[in-house]
Amino acid sequence: MLGGEDKMDSKYYETWEEYLAQHPELEGKPTQAIAPKIERYEDLMFTFIMDLLL
């Protein structure tokens, strides 16, 4: 996670906690392995989108 997510206030960006709350099917799954992957691709998409405007 890169930081600043708590101030994003966007429906197009979810923190891991927000994502997990939307996906109860992940309960009991190895979240220690899932969380960094979900966060990584959320951040990669953010960087890609922002690079289109830089």
Next chain:
Amino acid sequence: MTDVVALTNERNQMFRDLFSGKTPKRVPISNPATQDFAIQYAGLDLAECQWDLTKLEPVYDKFCQDFITDTYPGGSIRIPSHYQLLGSTPIIMSSSGFMQHPEVVGLLAEEYDQFIASPYDCIIETILPRLYTELNGEPGKVAMALAKAMRVHSDDMAYLGTIRAKMNAKYGFATMGAALTEAPFDFMADFLRSFKGISGDVRRYPDKVSAACEAVLPLMVKKGTLPNPSMLGYTFIPLHMAPYLRDKDFAALYWPTFKKLIETLAEMGQTVQLFVENDWMRYLDYLYELPENTIMRFEYGDPKLVKEKLGKKHIVSGFYPITLLQTGTKQQCVDKAKELLDILAPGGRYWWQADKSIINLEASGPVVENLRAVLEYVHENGTY
């Protein structure tokens, strides 16, 4: 330890020293010539090489071999494939193969409130569909275009990263990561309101401009944050609009969120390199206020004044005029390098970079010979 590993370690230490305010072993050097220059130097077609990246490894190999530099002389975020797939209007390839940025308006003046309410939502829903034609249409078509563009961008970056790793391993360059972001005001200007648009906004809607800069600040911080902030590496921030503002507009609209951005990154342990474009001499007192050891690469201005005012707190770079490489003799080019070394190197806190990047290469011109002479001079005479 191999010689090349030792060379990498030596160069990494030079930059660690430089970025922490210590005097390094010698003045570190970065070749100002770009990937575009390297392709032309290799005698290859610019457009073709940017589409077919497999042609670039020998290009970089020759480029790295022939010009002295302590950092990898390449890298580009302007690879044409994903721009093409997205129907880009703000970044397009010219007929000569250079990637160019025409004046565009991604955000209308009447949309400020929408942007201020949620910048990222506004970017996704309003700005990108206006600037990228393939992101404006049926949801399924947009999803497919975005997926293809992100995949090709990822593949291109990975391929360029492989070349970079090979060159680093062969030539022992310093291994520094970098992130890119912008001052909030510049972000609002460049692709959103345009140079002309923002220039009118500062008079017509200064409160909206100020609120928009505040709203987008968290995105600029996030964009400028490396996954693992560290001293060896930096956030690169090119600065655009300040020289075109009145002092009072700079103080009210540009400076507050720009300063917060730099301070926030510095508090995270992230080194920041500013590309101080155009002439910022009337803002030197502001720049002094930024966190210690902020790197400032200047385009124009008075090097003596900058060294005097900023040189004990910050790291100074730039000023070397690349136009001289085209218009001057070899001796004039070397003399200019000596002049800047004499002014800026004493006491450390100096990184040799030019005033801007070299993009175009006139095959019959003197740039190659002059650039090589300057880099060699600084390398041989920059020892502390």
